[in-house]
Amino acid sequence: MNLTQQVINGLVLGSGYALVAIGWTVLLGAARLVNFAHGQLYMLAAFLAWAAMQKLGVSYFVAVPLSVLALGLLGVALQGMMQRLVMQQNLTSLMIVTLGFGYVIQGSAARIFGGDPQTFASPLEKASVHLGELWFTWQDVVTLVGTLLLFGVLWLVLNRTRLGALVRSVAEDPKLAQLFGINAAQVYIGVFVFECAAVALGAGLVAPRSPILASMGFDEVILTFVVVVLGGIGSVGGSLLAGFGLGMFTALFGALVSPAYTTAAAFLVLLTVLVVRPGGLAAR
């Protein structure tokens, strides 16, 4: 085993985990909301980008932004339907309702796109870089750099701008925010749209690694939970750290032990961390 190569693999995997999870981190942390259709949104975004390339004949670089845009709009629609539940912060009902959305999205996708695996190809996936023994693709580079950029910008917006203060104020106390003239409903819509758009970007960058299926999404949402909880719920920096940690662990565990048990092993790590640090890695 080449250790440096596994570290590179781990970083690439980890940036993908973090990128797919970031929407959930913000949704839960900044708005105290959940969306259990997250995995199916990932699947849908991949298929929309794929369909745009197949049916509209646009390039990968146009298809991904289109799918990000489409998911953002879907976010507005979903949030509109759940408005009352969201304003009441009724998490149990939101869980059931979003799980339901997930199934509806999955069924519709199977109906429209069929049950066969499809190849959602990125030209960057074929452009590889060889450095001596080491090997990676330009897709890997873009995913890693894109993730770091997105997390950096997101952290700055949340912590250093008035918009970020607005989002945090609603997360902490929507009633009090109302006294300040802050429209909590608008903030919730914004955060939900971000979640949908971010998972679409994640799908655009990560999904080309393997064939896409209308039935996928479960693994993605499970790994998202691990990242969000491991990172400390709502912590942007923690999620990035947790994503990389999980990626590194998966790569090394896969290489040293067996790729077949990595999810089980990842949960073992999660449980261990939570026993030692109940608040996650970023806990104060």
Place this chain on the structure above:
Amino acid sequence: MTDSLEAIGITVRYGGNVAVDGIDVAVPAGRMVGMVGANGAGKSTLINAIAGWSRGTPVVRGEVRLAGQKMDGLPPHRRAERGLVLVPEGKGIFAELTVMENLALVRPPADTRGRHAFSMDDIFTLFPRLAERRGHKGRMLSGGERQMVAVSRALRAAPAVLLLDEPSAGLAPRLVHELLTTMRGLVDRGLSLLLVEQNARATLELVDELYLLERGKVVAREAASDMKDDPRILEAYLGNLTA
């Protein structure tokens, strides 16, 4: 003398429970009106209803006028834009935001005719301690500092009438005195203030008029100087403090 704030026939129900029962309140321009009463008398319910805000889901009836303008049906931030600003009881600031972030959440309204728009400099002159704490998060502040931030936030909104619900809860007597004296100074410069206060002595010394509430009704309303001799006040209110 014109009244800055007039609330007429305010009735507030929580389900079947009438918490405020047909109360009239008037705050004349440039005056400080105090409101006292036992726990559960309905003070917070009333002052929140005037501001159009609540943490619960009360049913409110009655009329609220600010300088003659009807406020009924307006959400709290629309009332604040017109100059009717509330500092609610208890938690009035965001613990996860810094002092500056808390204050910057307020956008001073565009039209502040006849109202004093407090700049950040004004605020830090009024509460020098906040200047040193500006980068601290709400949860790192002392109770007194939190109240200063809550009041400052209201001042940033350029209030014509300020509604203050127990700003001194949990503060040391010296701080209470300091805070209320500061508020009195603002009133002397033109602000109208409705103050709910448990701290009887400090309140009586500073307010122009006092309302005594009992079980959702006003049972006494007098100039503060007269209230000092009112046996009902002495018993219901000062009693537990002189003890």
